[in-house]
Amino acid sequence: MLALTHELGLRGANALTQAFGVDLTGKVIIDRSQKADLQCAAAMQLAKSLKRSPRELAEVLVKALAEHVAVKSTDIAGPGFVNIHLHDAWLKQNVGNALSLRQIGAGHTVVIDYSSPNVAKPMHIAHIRSTIIGDAIKRVLRAVGYNVIADNHLGDWGTQFGKLIVAYRKWLDEKAFSENPVVELLRLYIKFVDLEKEQKQALGKKLDGDEEDEGAAGDAPPILQEARAELVKLQQGDDENVALWQKFIDVSMREFERVYKRLDVSFDVVLGESFYNDKLASTVQLLLDRGLAEESEGAIVVRFDKARDGEALAPLLVRKKDGGFLYGTTDIAGMLYRVQRWNASRIIIVTDDRQQLHFRQFFAACKQLGVKASMEHVFFGLMRLPEGTISTRDGNLIGLEALLDEAERRATVVAKECNAELTDAETVEIGRVVGIAAVKYNDLSKDRTTLVTFTWDKALSLTGNTAPYLQYAYARIASLIAKGVDAGVSPGELASFEPTERALTMKLLAFDDIVEQVALSSKPHMLCEYLYELAAQFSSFYGELSVLKAEPAVSAGRLRLAQLTGDVLAKGLELLGIGVLSRM
């Protein structure tokens, strides 16, 4: 219905512009309403600046809007609200366009960076947020016409690789590695960190008061010195170390791919941190040349000031005093690369909210370097467990695959209970689709900025506002249509228009509006909310009215509404990365 609200908004703005001689283009917004089909609050919003009474403006709007073919009547209510009632005939005629989306992204390229797991660490339940939310945003942006580049910015570089190489050579358990390489790598890493801590304590606490020398080789724990040496060799291209590093990446990617396949998540490119290695020195040089970076205590930093950058941010470190680079350097290099290579007008990066400061810093630096693209940090709240923060150290990781396994298992049990006619193979397939959907929807349906506390029962719930509810509505519709075919009823023009049918129609027509809002705000939960309301509206309609057992003309119309609902549900769920089933 976006097209209609836009038309009405334009019409209203033109009328006011003509009446008062002030250009008000774009100032009249048409909203949904509980009291009417649509409403307009512009009269009150604009009254003050025009020095007119809201009533006066409302009179103009009422007259202008009433002339549109879709509008049956208009009236003024309260302090100056304009209520708009639409013709039933118009709604019936236009409901078939519910699935068409304005291509607001046409001609634009957006790069979206999500998932981005760390190599050599298993994916656990917290990784699902970036992965699932990012993938849904990607699908929505594509649906509204953007050329989308989905980029998995792997954590495949950095100091941890020196540690891993040392630990691998010292303590590798071959058998464990061949059975589950990533778990073994995690064990090795933890073992290293434990030893490092031990040695540090043995060295005494004098390091605290002597920060100047902390980086000096002499005072660091021996094991850490070894790791640093291996890291330097790796960075210099030492064959053996590079081979090991590549091996870590390969085994990790194999595991990631397995998870992505189960989740139906995909990327266009996988450009990890290491991809930008050869661009870091020149990035720092560029910052220096532009006068944006300066030396400070041996390091190179970018400073910000309120007048130029809009806020007084802490400095961003781009080169350590030992010459090494940091992830801020990589991020800036990545931004420049993405803008140049793809000529992207939007860059979206999906990470948890702890990194907000970092993103504001590096976005500000990019702006100073002339990046014109819209840079958006799409952040989400951290996931925690009821007993506290998820941490590798505490060993309370819940593996992502374990979660998916359990989800499928529970959904399979329920599928068997609910539908005895299904074969075992069907039950397993349904359990798979429904279980994965439940996990995804659980994450997608909450505003991404809220902190979530993970519990099995919530994450795997199958009733109420969940994916299975939506899938169930779809399955019933599929069943209806099949029965309609048997009975010789096929979808046709809407004949009757009971209140529930009208409400369902209005809901269907809101689809394009919601999708556009998600594309602009990167908040998929709005689509979840909408689909849930749509399914609920359908369920009411279905409970209240007979579809196939009404008069033929009425049946055809109701079947059409059901079919459109099914189409929108399937399309909406597809945009969330969730599948549907015709039987469950």
Place this chain on the structure above:
RNA sequence: GCGCCACUAGCUCAGUUGGAUUAGAGCGUCGGCCUCCGAAGCCGAAGGUCGCAGGUUCGAGCCCUGCGUGGCGCGCCA
């Protein structure tokens, strides 16, 4: 010390970016509905000082200020 995010029903969350005398869902609780298109469902009930106090205006759960609680950040990790 500075900054970011949150605070809405017993619990988990929405609230269309400032709109309408009844602030909405789900779970849980209580009560109805399978002889009739799929009960993973439908209908109804109970449940609220929107963290607290001020402010802005025609109008505030939403914006501003202060405070409280929780979580997370703040130069050589990512």
